[in-house]
Amino acid sequence: MHEYSIVSALLDRVDDAVRLHGATAVHRIRVQIGELSGVETGLLHEAFLMVRGSTVSAEAELEITAVEAQWRCAMCNRIVARGERLSCPNCGATARLAKGSEILLERVEMEVP
Amino acid sequence: MCETCGCGDPDIVPIEIQESILAVNDHQAEHNREHFVRDRVLAINLMGSPGSGKTALLEATAVALGGEHRLTALSGDLATDNDAERLRAAGIPSLSITTGSACHLDAKMVHHALHHAPWDESDLLFIENVGNLVCPAVYDLGQQANVVALAVTEGEDKPLKYPVMFSKADLVLLTKVDLLPHLPGISVERIAAALAETMPEAAMIPVSALTGEGMGAWIEWLEAQRLETERLSALRVAAIGPPIVAGGHMKV
Numbered sequence: 338m339h340e341y342s343i344v345s346a347l348l349d350r351v352d353d354a355v356r357l358h359g360a361t362a363v364h365r366i367r368v369q370i371g372e373l374s375g376v377e378t379g380l381l382h383e384a385f386l387m388v389r390g391s392t393v394s395a396e397a398e399l400e401i402t403a404v405e406a407q408w409r410c411a412m413c414n415r416i417v418a419r420g421e422r423l424s425c426p427n428c429g430a431t432a433r434l435a436k437g438s439e440i441l442l443e444r445v446e447m448e449v450p
Numbered sequence: 451m452c453e454t455c456g457c458g459d460p461d462i463v464p465i466e467i468q469e470s471i472l473a474v475n476d477h478q479a480e481h482n483r484e485h486f487v488r489d490r491v492l493a494i495n496l497m498g499s500p501g502s503g504k505t506a507l508l509e510a511t512a513v514a515l516g517g518e519h520r521l522t523a524l525s526g527d528l529a530t531d532n533d534a535e536r537l538r539a540a541g542i543p544s545l546s547i548t549t550g551s552a553c554h555l556d557a558k559m560v561h562h563a564l565h566h567a568p569w570d571e572s573d574l575l576f577i578e579n580v581g582n583l584v585c586p587a588v589y590d591l592g593q594q595a596n597v598v599a600l601a602v603t604e605g606e607d608k609p610l611k612y613p614v615m616f617s618k619a620d621l622v623l624l625t626k627v628d629l630l631p632h633l634p635g636i637s638v639e640r641i642a643a644a645l646a647e648t649m650p651e652a653a654m655i656p657v658s659a660l661t662g663e664g665m666g667a668w669i670e671w672l673e674a675q676r677l678e679t680e681r682l683s684a685l686r687v688a689a690i691g692p693p694i695v696a697g698g699h700m701k702v
């Protein structure tokens with residue numbers, strides 16, 4: 338389970354922002370997690386609740402937006418439906434992951450005195 | 451202080467970040483990649499389930515290459531030095547990265563190990579990741595290519611059950627194919643079909659470390675990757691000049 342390493346990287350990054358802005362507490366942390374990112378949103382949330390206690394984010398809420406995976410043809414941009422081969426029936430080109438690989442820190446809401 | 455109403459509450463300030471949570475790892479991975487390209491080393495991140503045959507494959511690769519290229523290996527292991535020992539016995543200078551409780555390698559662990567292994571004198575660096583079909587796929591190590599070892603005994607639906615790993619693979623080695631005669635229920639075609647749904651440029655080579663079957667095709671694939679390493683390295687020289695041969699901080 339690597340969700341703990343993800344949370345610790347997340348809290349480090351939040352900490353940087355806290356110090357930069359001289360914040361006293363963090364209210365909300367918003368992240369995006371893609372379906373094909375390899376990160377489980379449930380496990381991430383659990384890990385967050387376990388780890389946040391000892392940090393400036395102790396009272397913070399983690400808001401996770403799950404992003405559905407979407408493959409598209411790299412040439413013609415056609416959406417590949419679930420269960421289809423990842424090569425385009427029109428132009429034969431390989432699909433690329435247009436959405437769903439996100440492990441993204443979007444925004445931090447914090448208390449600045 | 452809240453300036454809008456003067457209530458005395460502190461301001462809640464939203465700060466937009468829009469940055470990968472793994473930015474630190476990604477940055478370290480880019481740094482590793484620079485090293486590999488500079489020293490013209492083909493770095494392969496070899497992943498797969500526990501026991502899928504990663505170490506056996508590397509042992510067989512050393513035999514198949516017969517001294518053709520200089521090899522080095524790093525092997526991620528939760529607790530033991532067994533894999534690195536096996537690889538050294540096979541003639542590949544190798545170092546263990548003991549990960550403890552971590553179920554994957556990350557770029558920093560690899561960078562640290564690079565300081566202790568003679569990788570920069572080699573042509574090929576194999577990084578055998580921790581046996582795990584989930585976590586290693588999340589962390590870029592700076593490799594040129596991801597290779598996944600999938601054993602025929604693991605079941606045909608593994609690419610569908612673990613799509614993240616296979617979506618990031620540049621090559622799948624279908625290992626232990628010598629066992630196929632004993633596995634009447636397993637169809638290589640169905641494995642290939644599952645890969646076509648999860649792996650963008652689906653490429654699979656069936657191999658056996660035991661009989662040597664498929665090793666020729668695997669070596670050919672490596673040679674093609676070597677050409678790509680040469681190309682990347684030449685591009686780098688054209689852009690920023692030749693590497694400093696002595697005194698670079700990675701030289702051991």
Ligand SMILES: Nc1nc2c(ncn2[C@@H]2O[C@H](COP(=O)(O)OP(=O)(O)OP(=O)(O)O)[C@@H](O)[C@H]2O)c(=O)[nH]1
Binds near residue numbers: 503580628657
């Ligand atoms: N029949 C057969 N057995 C194999 C082959 N390759 C590996 N094995 C066996 O599979 C078992 C696991 O092989 P390893 O090479 O240790 O697998 P691994 O992926 O490195 O394992 P971990 O590093 O522990 O995750 C060993 O008992 C090997 O002898 C093969 O090509 N054919």
Ligand SMILES: [Mg+2]
Binds near residue numbers: 505
């Ligand atoms: Mg091994």
Ligand SMILES: [Zn+2]
Binds near residue numbers: 338
């Ligand atoms: Zn993990």
Ligand SMILES: [Zn+2]
Binds near residue numbers: 426
């Ligand atoms: Zn197309």
